[in-house]
Amino acid sequence: MDQSKYIQHIADQKANARKNRASLPIQEKLQKMVELQKIVAVTRAKRGEFVRVWKLE
Amino acid sequence: MKKTLIVLNNLITAGIIQKYAIAGGIASLFYVEPVATFDLDLFVLVPDEESLTPLATIYEYLGCLGYPTEQEHIIVEGIPVQFLLPYNELIREAINSARTEPYEDVATSVVSVEYLMAIMLQTWRIKDRERLALFVQEAGFDKNQLEEILARHKLDERWKQWINQNTSNT
Numbered sequence: 001m002d003q004s005k006y007i008q009h010i011a012d013q014k015a016n017a018r019k020n021r022a023s024l025p026i027q028e029k030l031q032k033m034v035e036l037q038k039i040v041a042v043t044r045a046k047r048g049e050f051v052r053v054w055k056l057e
Numbered sequence: 058m059k060k061t062l063i064v065l066n067n068l069i070t071a072g073i074i075q076k077y078a079i080a081g082g083i084a085s086l087f088y089v090e091p092v093a094t095f096d097l098d099l100f101v102l103v104p105d106e107e108s109l110t111p112l113a114t115i116y117e118y119l120g121c122l123g124y125p126t127e128q129e130h131i132i133v134e135g136i137p138v139q140f141l142l143p144y145n146e147l148i149r150e151a152i153n154s155a156r157t158e159p160y161e162d163v164a165t166s167v168v169s170v171e172y173l174m175a176i177m178l179q180t181w182r183i184k185d186r187e188r189l190a191l192f193v194q195e196a197g198f199d200k201n202q203l204e205e206i207l208a209r210h211k212l213d214e215r216w217k218q219w220i221n222q223n224t225s226n227t
């Protein structure tokens with residue numbers, strides 16, 4: 001596979017992964033969003049900023 | 058989240074607001090992959106918009122239920138909610154045309170994908186432009202409806218500009 005085809009292949013794989021994540025049920029997406037919040041919260045805490053991470057019941 | 062939505066729906070039942078529509082990052086969750094956001098943006102129509110303090114009733118009502126305020130948010134069942142009045146006609150239309158979506162067994166109201174995209178074009182912050190790219194790639198939207206909204210709100214030139222800048226990446 002030449003380089004341009006390989007790059008396109010990777011781009012297609014990423015696009016498919018994004019579409020799969022986009023089609024998850026809203027509850028699952030919220031859980032993933034909270035995981036992202038936790039990551040961002042750690043980064044911001046290092047800068048002395050506080051953010052509230054949601055607790056999903 | 059479910060408890061938060063129940064409280065928001067109760068605001069309508071109690072006559073505190075007439076209608077609401079979830080906007081911003083949480084509305085995006087309904088259409089594209091998850092992005093990190095820290096508050097729940099809520100567009101609301103209130104009975105007395107001409108009041109000097111149109112959101113005061115919401116703050117008083119939720120305060121009586123024990124929900125604290127934190128900067129521009131009210132913390133409703135652990136989730137910071139920012140109540141926003143319609144600051145222009147595009148937002149008012151977005152509220153009035155919001156979609157009813159289920160969250161578990163609770164019905165909620167969410168700004169439609171086409172109006173979310175139009176609002177992103179109108180607000181035009183860096184994060185809006187980035188999110189717009191996600192929407193174009195992942196969200197199923199009605200192109201004709203979007204372009205009709207954009208033309209009506211004089212956002213069509215900005216849309217063309219965005220398309221021209223991003224065509225090679227989409």
